[in-house]
Amino acid sequence: MLKTIRIDSRYKGPPTSGNGGYVCGLLGQAMMDAGYKGAVEASLKAPPPLETALTLTASPQEARLSLDDRLLGVATAVTLDLQVPAVPAPGDILPGPLNALEREGAFRPFGTCFVCGADRKPGDGLCIACHEVKDRPDVVATTWTPDASLARPGALTVDPVFLWSALDCPGYFACACGEPALLGRLTAEITGSLKVGEPVTVIGWNLGGEGRKRQCGTALVRADGTIVAKALGLWVIVDAALIAGAAA
Template sequence: MQQREHIISISSRFCGPPNSGNGGYVSGLLAKAMGVPCQITLHAPPPLDTPLQLLASDEGAELRLGEQLLGSAKPHVFKLNLPSAVDAATAAQAQERFEGFEQHNLPCCFVCGTNREPLDGLRIFAGPTELRDEQVAALWTPDDTLTDESGMVSSEYLWAALDCPGYFAVRGQAGIALLGRFSAHIEQPVRAGEPLVVAGWALGHDGRKHFAGTALYNQQGEAVAWAEATWISLQKAAAA
């Protein structure tokens, strides 16, 4: 088994909490290093603007700060039953009801932070739809700051976009929660400037664990990427 080692640093632009990386973005970096479908487990918050060791092989990947394990990846193929696409008009109405406008635990978050400006954060404000319970949706058009050398949106940003909407789908039962595990599948590349609908929905709840699905849909209603996440409730953990 040949292991590849890289030194990476997570820029403060890509924070989730103020002092650590957004979980979806960090998961996307691990997945890109592996290069195969995988499941990411986040073990500890990765610090910002700090040299980190990214070790990857075909059998797995690890993100470390010295001896501390921050994240790990293992090959994983999942099947997710996708709901019907949310149309753009419904998503536009839903995002007006984004709960983060009233109260946001992480207004600096790269993905869903209300304090982030255009061309800085993704500004995905997924609010509840009226189509089904525990479903949220929003509009998102990725910009040119998110592309790779081919002009396509880099995969780690698609992973990021699939992150926070899942939380807001389960927030009613989860309360304050952090991403624990994350798997994503990118079906087709996305161009900068391509209008998308982001949807998230609850898959179930089990004590402190809350399961969510998310998807990105193009203008034709086709799913271009989807993900499955496990969120860990912190408030209930403290109460226990």
């Protein structure tokens, strides 16, 4: 499969480039559309520009996103061995901002981000604002109810690309909150469908890191404990100025 796509400005992360989880989802879903079933490891090589003609190629084994001769992202078939921790009870999800964002000099994610941006509204962004969890300093969580704008064409279920998106930013808040970081890799497995208007708990947990790298897990879990999707994320600490001009 080979086609030309454009990333609508609605799906931005930094102001001029696509949200990392959304772009990884484009790669992963392209493999699914080509006949693959299973976990996908999607790696971002460069920030994908918005409203620009990009080339997406896919087979059941691999997908690639390119701008002319420049590789922006690649996805491959993998096996994902990731255990999801206990989902917090609603009463254990604390109100208010994360403490790490309150410290002096903390980096604040972009308000315009499709997934977590505080300036976005339902029907425009996902509005996933993670919170700390009582007595679990390495875990963040929130409740997310997908709206009708996220449905697959002609269906009442959420497009899997947006499930990938929802697995993105909660990982940042779990493992790199307050640091200038970009998503480098997202390894995800979609294990169920999610209906529009169906609430799920979004959970992120810290898996440690070394040097400039941070690792995390994320998951979308129904009230009955069914896992809809899960992912292993890799974030890379960068110069804050580079994020501001990520696609410049």
